[in-house]
Amino acid sequence: MYSRILVPVDHSDTSAAALAEASKLATEQHAVVRLIHVIDLAQFAWSANEFLDVPQLQASLKEGGEKLLQERVALLESQGIKVESALVEIWGGQIARTIVDESSKWEAHLLVMGTHGYGGLTHMLLGSVAEGVMRHTHIPVLLVKADDRPAV
Template sequence: MYQRILVPVDDSDTSAAALRESIRLAIDQKAVVRLVHVIDLAQFAWSANEFLDVPQLQDSLRKSGEQLLVKYVDALKQQSVNCESGLLEAWGGNLARAIVDDATEWNADVIVMGTHGYSGLTHLLLGSVAEGVMRHTRIPTLLVRAQAHG
């Protein structure tokens, strides 16, 4: 049913929960998993601060994203899950669009991603990449909520 599972990852508990769910789904469906990590290259570019080396900070974002993907790919391979990965670059915070575009190009059957499940003011202030993905794709999307920490 789901042969191609796209999983956006970061270093959060919600991402780890989505990853665990995608492993179960991939093993059950004998599917391939594509892990993607999105970095926002505009994160530091707006700063006119002469003390920031923007290209160096962007390279640092890329390196940390690549290291995160290697860690997660290794974890999936230990579970005998067929996987691949990709580092996606966004400009100006449109992370959801980068995920949707990659999922569409890769022909994903499902997107599995974590969500905090915030509502109200917290949601308004933090926004939601998961909500953005849901709004901009026709690909079925499974949202996985991590356990809240007291």
């Protein structure tokens, strides 16, 4: 049913919980998993650039993203899951739209991602990448909260 599962990953507990669910599904469905990590290289470029070494910060974001992907790929491969990965760089774009675009390009059948489940003022201030994905995608999305779930 779901032979191509896209999973956006970051360093959060919710991302780890989503990856655990995706690995269960991938094993059951004999699916290929594509992991993506989105980095916004513009996040430091617009402010405080006279105080910060922006190129160094951007290089650090890339390095950290690549390391995260390598660790997650190794984890899934150790479980016998076929896995691909991509570091996706954006410049001030919407992360949610980028995830949806990547899922379309890769022709994903399912998107599995973590959500913090914030509500009220926190949601209003921080927004929700998961909500943005839900608003723009045409494929099924499995949202996973980290509550009492084992980390991957």
